Amino acid sequence: MTRLVAVVGATGTGKSELAVDLAERLGRVGERAEIVNADAMQLYRGMDIGTAKLTVDERRGIPHLLLDVLEPSEEASVARYQIDARAVIDDILGRGVWPILVGGSGLYVGSVIDDFRFPGTDAGIRARLEAELEAEGPGILHRRLSTLDPEAAAAIGAHNGRRIVRALEVIELTGEPFGSGLPESRSRWRPTTIVGLRLERPVLIARLDARVERMWRAGLLAEVEGLRPAGLGTTASRAIGYAQALAQLDGALDEAQAIAETQALTRRYARRQVSWFRRDPDTVWLDADDPERADGAFGAVQSAAGRLPG
Structure with a gap:
């Protein structure tokens, strides 16, 4: 087995x-652990509250x-992340330490533990598709993607213009469905101990709605206003919560509208x-509200390793 653990x-x-709790639990039996971020937006400096x-x-x-x-002006890339994360995890493993990969960006987690291969890009195709997106919105492009690759269209959704453009770009470059880039074989880091946290949908929705309200109370607007002078790139400026805060600062949304839109998009993202x-x-x-969930996660690691003391 590998020593890699993923918390998703x-x-x-x-x-x-939970990742911190698990690292401490491993520490109590003489094992060291380090946490590797797999949340795309947490790669960015200064994007903390949202x-x-x-x-x-x-x-x-x-x-x-x-x-x-990353600076918020830079563009996050899962292909770049895959290279960086695998290098970091190789280093952690080489020091005899447990890496704990944690995050909710499924493609980022999968890029590390599975055999994801990312097609290249073509500046001309990308520019043409982005111009179409800017001129006509995501709806027409999504309908085109639905014809070419219904599975990818359903997974991406009708409103994620950036991912729709990328899917169409890959299809045009490779002549194959975008979904064909997903792994069929296991990578060097399978089997990995994967621990998932779950909540009943009504409980999760209530928690997410309350969290968005707390973000505004905690100063998300001030955080975004402070990031603007240095510039926010396409990825950062379209992040859930940040896009709505920017719209509020620009007067396009009032606070209630910005919060409601962020809540709706967060619920949709959680469903995906x-x-x-x-x-x-x-x-x-594991049940996310179980007070013994750290013990459950440790038990999963212990079972996979077959050699850790209790």
Whole structure:
């Protein structure tokens, strides 16, 4: 078995906290662990409130890697992340330490533990598709994608213009469905101990709605206003919560509208996360509200390792 552990699940289920708890639990039996971020938006420096990034104190001395490694003006890329994350995990494993990969960005998690291969890009095709997106909106492009690759269209949704453009670009480049890039074989890091956190849908919705309201109370608008002078790139400026805060600052939305839109998009995103992670039959699912969930996660690791003391 590998020593790699992944903690996954929908946003708002407490993955980051569980990862720290598990690292401490491993420490009590003489094993060291370090946490590797697999949340695309937590790669960005200064994007803290809207991404629910753990504070330094909340990390409890456990090393966290691939947090705050990009400026908001830079564009996050899963292909780049795959290279960086695998290098970080190789280094952790080489030091005899347990890497704990944690995040809700399913493609980012999958890029590390599965055999994802990412097609290249073509600046001309990308520019043409982005011009269409700007001129006509995502609806027409999504209908085109539905014809070419219905599975990808359903997974991406009708409103994620950036991912629709990428899917159409890959289809045009490769002549194959976008979904064909998903792995059929296992990578070097399978089997991985995958721990998933779940909540009943009504409980999760209520928690997510409350969390969005807390983000505004905690100063999300001030955070976004502080990031603007240095510039926010396409990825950062379209992040859930950040796009709505920008719209509020620009007067396009009032606060109630910005919060309501963020809540709706967060609920939709959580639904997609649940669908993504449910596909993996190897995941050990735990109740996110179980006070003994850290022991459950440790038990899953212990069972896979077959050599850890209790």
